[in-house]
Structures are given as C-alpha cells and as structure tokens.
Amino acid sequence: MDNLQLLSKSGFSRAPFHVVPVDNNISWAGSTDAKNELLRIVREVRHSQLELSHLALIYGEYGSGKTHALKYIRDFLKREGRSLVAYLDKPKVEKKGSFHGIVKEVIKQIGRGPLRTAVEPIVRYIQAEVGRELPQLFAKASPEEAKDLGAFGKRAQAESKRRLQETLYPRFPEIFNVFEGLVEDNGEAWNYFSSKAAPAALKAFELNSGIEDDHDALGALAAIYTVLTKKYPEIPGTPVFDGAYLLIDEMEQFLEMKSDEFISIRTGLRDLFNSCTEHFALFLSATAENASLFHGILEEAIMVRVTANPIHMSSHDEVDDGARFLTELMTYARNGAQAPSPEHPFTPDALKEIVERTTAPRTARKLIQNANRVWQGAAQLVIDGGTIGAEDVGGIHGLT
Numbered sequence: 395m396d397n398l399q400l401l402s403k404s405g406f407s408r409a410p411f412h413v414v415p416v417d418n419n420i421s422w423a424g425s426t427d428a429k430n431e432l433l434r435i436v437r438e439v440r441h442s443q444l445e446l447s448h449l450a451l452i453y454g455e456y457g458s459g460k461t462h463a464l465k466y467i468r469d470f471l472k473r474e475g476r477s478l479v480a481y482l483d484k485p486k487v488e489k490k491g492s493f494h495g496i497v498k499e500v501i502k503q504i505g506r507g508p509l510r511t512a513v514e515p516i517v518r519y520i521q522a523e524v525g526r527e528l529p530q531l532f533a534k535a536s537p538e539e540a541k542d543l544g545a546f547g548k549r550a551q552a553e554s555k556r557r558l559q560e561t562l563y564p565r566f567p568e569i570f571n572v573f574e575g576l577v578e579d580n581g582e583a584w585n586y587f588s589s590k591a592a593p594a595a596l597k598a599f600e601l602n603s604g605i606e607d608d609h610d611a612l613g614a615l616a617a618i619y620t621v622l623t624k625k626y627p628e629i630p631g632t633p634v635f636d637g638a639y640l641l642i643d644e645m646e647q648f649l650e651m652k653s654d655e656f657i658s659i660r661t662g663l664r665d666l667f668n669s670c671t672e673h674f675a676l677f678l679s680a681t682a683e684n685a686s687l688f689h690g691i692l693e694e695a696i697m698v699r700v701t702a703n704p705i706h707m708s709s710h711d712e713v714d715d716g717a718r719f720l721t722e723l724m725t726y727a728r729n730g731a732q733a734p735s736p737e738h739p740f741t742p743d744a745l746k747e748i749v750e751r752t753t754a755p756r757t758a759r760k761l762i763q764n765a766n767r768v769w770q771g772a773a774q775l776v777i778d779g780g781t782i783g784a785e786d787v788g789g790i791h792g793l794t
Contacts, residue, residue, distance in 0.1 A: 403777050453688070486647055586605065
C-alpha cells in the first residue's frame with residue numbers, strides 16, 4: 395500500500411486520525427454542552443465580563459476527549475491572541491516533580507520575546523514618570539543636597555521609581571526591574587526566569603535571590619499573571635492581556651508521585667489561585683469515572699475554591715455527534731484543500747456505521763481508532779478511486 399497515494403486520493407495533507415491530538419487544528423471531541431460550559435468559564439475571567447478567577451475540573455473515561463478539550467481551549471485562546479495561555483500534558487514536567495518546575499515550563503511557553511513585548515508599555519510608563527518627576531524633585535532639593543546634584547538625582551530617581559513600582563504591584567515591586575532588563579535586552583533578566591541569573595544581576599534588580607524554590611516561583615508567575623492582566627487607567631495599552639489560563643492534563647499522575655512532589659505541586663497551585671484573584675483560570679483534567687478522584691488528590695483547601703461543577707467529558711452516544719467529530723478531524727487534515735464532500739473518502743452512511751459499530755462507551759479514542767482501521771483497511775478501494783461505504787465498513791474486522 396502506498397501511503398502517499400492514500401493521502402492524496404483521500405484529499406488529506408496528513409493522516410487525519412491521531413489518538414493523541416496533533417498540536418494544530420484541534421477538533422472538539424466532547425458534547426456541545428461541555429464545550430459551551432468550558433467556553434463560558436474562559437469568557438468569565440476576561441475584562442468586561444465577570445472579571446473573576448475560575449478553578450475548573452474536567453474528568454472522563456480514558457480516551458473520552460479530555461486532552462482534545464484542553465488543547466482546543468489552548469488553540470482557541472492563541473488564535474484570539476489576547477491571553478496568556480500554557481498547556482501542560484502532565485503536572486510533573488521534570489524528573490522530580492515540583493511547582494517550581496511547572497512555573498519554569500509556563501514561562502518557557504510564554505517565551506522571551508513575547509514577554510518582553512508584553513511588559514514594555516509598563517516599563518516605558520515607569521521610565522517616563524520618573525523622568526517627568528525629576529525636575530520637580532530637583533526643585534525641592536535642600537541646600538545640602540544641592541551640593542552634589544549628581545548623587546541627589548540618582549537617589550531621587552531610585553526613590554521615585556520604587557514608589558511607582560510599589561503602587562503598581564506592591565506584593566513584588568522588584569519584578570519591574572527584571573521587566574526593565576527584558577526590555578533593555580539584558581540577557582540576565584531572561585536568565586532570572588528561565589535558568590539562573592548572575593549574583594551581580596540580581597543585585598542590580600534589587601533581588602536577594604533568583605527563582606530557587608516554590609515560593610520564589612510563585613512570586614514570579616503571580617506577578618506576570620497579575621500585572622499583565624490588570625487594567626492600569628494611567629498606562630495606555632493595559633490590560634496587555636484579557637486573562638491568564640493554565641491548563642494541566644493527567645492530574646491522576648498525582649497518584650504515582652512521591653509525597654514531597656505532589657505536596658509541592660498541590661500547594662503551589664493552591665497559592666497561585668489564591669494570589670490571582672481576577673482574570674485567571676486554572677483547568678485541571680484527570681482520567682476518572684467521577685469527580686471524586688479530585689477529592690483524593692487535591693486538598694480541601696483547593697476543592698472549596700472550585701468555581702463550577704466538574705465537567706464530564708462524556709462519550710459520543712449519539713451517532714450524528716460521533717460522525718460530526720470524525721468529519722471535523724478529516725476537515726483539519728485537508729489543510730484547506732477541497733474535497734468532493736466533507737466526509738470523503740467515506741460516505742455519510744459509512745461514518746455513521748463506524749460510530750454504530752463502536753462499542754459503548756463511544757469515546758473519542760475508540761472512534762478515532764475504528765475510523766483509522768476502516769480507512770487503512772479500505773485503502774486499495776480509495777487508491778483505485780472508490781469511496782468507502784457502509785457495506786465496506788461491515789467487512790472490516792477488529793473494530794472495538
């Protein structure tokens with residue numbers, strides 16, 4: 395069988411059926427109700443909406459479409475371009491799990507260039523305000539201070555800058571020094587976030603230490619999320635982002651972690667949510683038959699902060715719903731190319747037959763596997779210019 399011929403005759407630029415969703419053009423894999431509920435949560439954290447923070451839980455059977463759901467949200471937000479969004483395929487992102495590791499990965503996904511661009515309006519505002527205030531401060535200098543205007547000017551600038559920083563984000567005003575370093579293309583500023591800044595750089599940023607533990611990591615990420623999603627009336631171009639979103643998959647991994655690992659991550663996520671009281675959404679997903687798993691892996695201090703009913707990613711019990719899902723997967727695999735029909739190389743009845751022959755629960759994973767088996771099993775028919783019909787599906791063995 396020639397795979398390239400099969401792709402060409404099917405009208406695909408890539409194989410359409412992937413159990414693990416590819417990282418572009420993610421198709422929605424759950425019910426419309428679940429999709430609408432997740433998008434409601436996404437919208438409500440934004441400016442001009444309720445402007446609150448949300449903690450949402452997603453659960454479902456293995457292969458039910460939870461990863462599709464999180465990646466769908468991620469791609470939806472990235473297309474809009476007005477959100478800070480990070481997706482983690484599991485909570486343990488390094489050899490040893492920690493909240494510190496999660497923060498490093500989140501900042502890595504934000505990226506040096508985008509973070510520099512995002513903080514620039516705020517940095518420029520502080521610089522302009524300090525420059526504007528300086529003549530007034532010189533005018534108030536005492537005769538003794540006027541004897542050394544150079545030293546007085548430096549001291550006055552530092553005090554003015556600090557006062558502005560404390561007004562904008564009193565919890566961690568020094569973060570603006572690091573932001574300024576980013577804007578000035580000081581490599582040590584990015585090192586502070588991504589690896590380890592030199593001691594001299596930390597001193598210049600007025601920091602006692604780098605991001606060395608969970609507490610430091612919490613301070614840095616909470617500052618990024620809060621400052622970049624806050625509306626400062628005095629600063630044009632703010633809020634830079636309408637909301638911040640952290641999506642974490644496979645939370646059942648907590649069950650396999652050492653106690654110090656899951657305590658670090660669990661405590662960090664709790665404290666991050668408590669620190670970001672507006673314009674932040676934390677989505678946690680786990681493979682589970684019901685939401686009780688979350689009570690086992692998350693402490694009550696987190697569970698009481700859940701702001702919406704846990705969202706169940708249910709199976710595609712309706713035949714039309716399952717056929718629609720498979721059709722969307724094929725649409726994305728065409729990359730804009732035209733096809734004789736949306737269902738090509740299947741007939742509409744063939745897709746329905748695949749769904750009907752899929753055993754309950756009809757999870758996204760099972761539908762994808764069965765559609766791929768039929769497509770591959772009828773490859774020669776497609777290569778020869780034919781279309782896969784319902785009767786051809788009946789001749790394929792091994793559907794589950």
